[in-house]
Amino acid sequence: MFEGHPVNRAAAERRAGTLTARRSVKKANQAAWLVNAIRCIDLTTLAGDDTEGRVHRLCAKARQPLAAHIVEGLGIAEMELHTGAVCVYPTMVPHAVAALEGTSIPVASVATGFPAGLTPLAIRLAEIRYAVEAGADEIDIVITREHVLRRDWTALHDEVRQMREACGHAHLKAILATGELETLRNVYCASMVAMQAGADFIKTSTGKEGVNATLPVSLVMVRAIRDYEMVTGHRVGFKPAGGMKTAKDALAWQILMKEELGNDWLRPDLFRLGASSMLADIERQLEHHVTGRYAASHRHAIA
Template identity: 60%
Template sequence: MNSIPLDPDAVEAIQVDAVAIENAVAAIVPGADIDADLRLAVSCMDLTTLQGDDTEDRVRALCTRARSPLANDPVLTTAAVCVYHAMVPTALEALNGTDIPVAAVSAGFPHGLSPLSTRIAEIEASVAAGAQEIDIVIRRGHALKGNWQALYDEVAAFRTACGSAHMKAILATGELGDATTIARASYVCMAAGADFIKTSTGQEKVNATLPAGAVMMRAIRSFHAQTGRHVGFKPAGGIATADQALQWIALVRQELGNVWLKPELFRFGASRLLDDIAGRLA
């Protein structure tokens, strides 16, 4: 997705009604077909391992699960497998012959504080290694200081480095402080060319929350109304149960509509969620 010019004054004009967000979360109604929604959750899952002790064998086992996540459904797969750069070749080999893409976290993940040239080089290396999706992390300080041009310039540079790979921009919403800052950062990342905006790295003290997700979804809805572009949404971090997944799906359905409920526009970042869903569907 190409970037569009940034208007910092328009960013500063964005305001979020916190009460409206609370009301939106309170209004969530689960879908009528729970089993169908749980299968949808699996199909939209970025099955993830991002541990310091990751090994090739662990990644191969994860890819085996991605290829056949439910014992009673031979067709269903997860949306992607997400790993660190060093594990991209292993994941690609293990997923050979499937349509499951490999996603790599990058840009100084999880803190985003390494030099810009290093973060760009990380992206380029993962793309060169074969990663089809890149999950970048923003430098939170730019958003916290309201330095929207700096945030835009960095994310636009990441977008260029990604080339044809899809780029998911991680906001780390638990560190952004308030709903208005989350909404502004969401808009800036979308304007800079993000294909997805993502709540969290999974390594913050506060990760994916429904209120932060509702703010981001409304930013996506507004951006679509302004530009006609469909930007995806990915909650990640702490989503470990089937009931939580159902809440997120219901919120997407409420705020963005069924058109967003497909892997091209909705993902879960998850390492434990699949176990609970598989148990529910057994």
């Protein structure tokens, strides 16, 4: 399904460049797309100085991502808008679960030696089980990049399969760390193997690499998702992460999903945006839509 599949980098970059150049989303339509982006954000904190208090503030923002006057101005109070998930380190999962009690917002946890993924496999599997037992609904795992660089697809498949089994009921998002895979062909192959091994989502990056989510890489991954569905009938979700900070980025990746995979991939069950600061810019743009003025950043609650 994948070893003989060529990927033309120049063509991928050209196609990615046309996605936003040929599309202009303005006014009420832009506001609607930005509200949808909020529904798909995995609101994330993955810092070495994370605390219970920071996680609680993040969860409060996830529960109420927009200021009340913006919600009223947009007329979306009945939506009960919230983010797609909250993503934290395993030790922070109990704090997030407690803060989100009574909501439908899932808690996602990174695991498997994030971000490098170079701890022994047994420890990585134990970390998955720890996060799931603590209450995580979704696990963002990192693959061993060496398997891809050596094109050892059997080793990669077996590793992800064991991680899938360790997740139990929790969804598995496989982080490919595409900035470290060298070629777009490797990105396509790694995407295919991760899906064959049972990944519920494939994800571009940890956010810690030198190069994170880009539109050409994302294009290759979503076309792998499309090819996989055509062959198997099974749908896999997609999550770009890292380096996305603006409302403009949220629009660009949604346009990619709509044009390449269709409207079904504009829902949080099949599409997530791994971000934190992006939400602040989306809120700022939506306030401008409602009031006609740009607010200072300190006017919006932050996590």
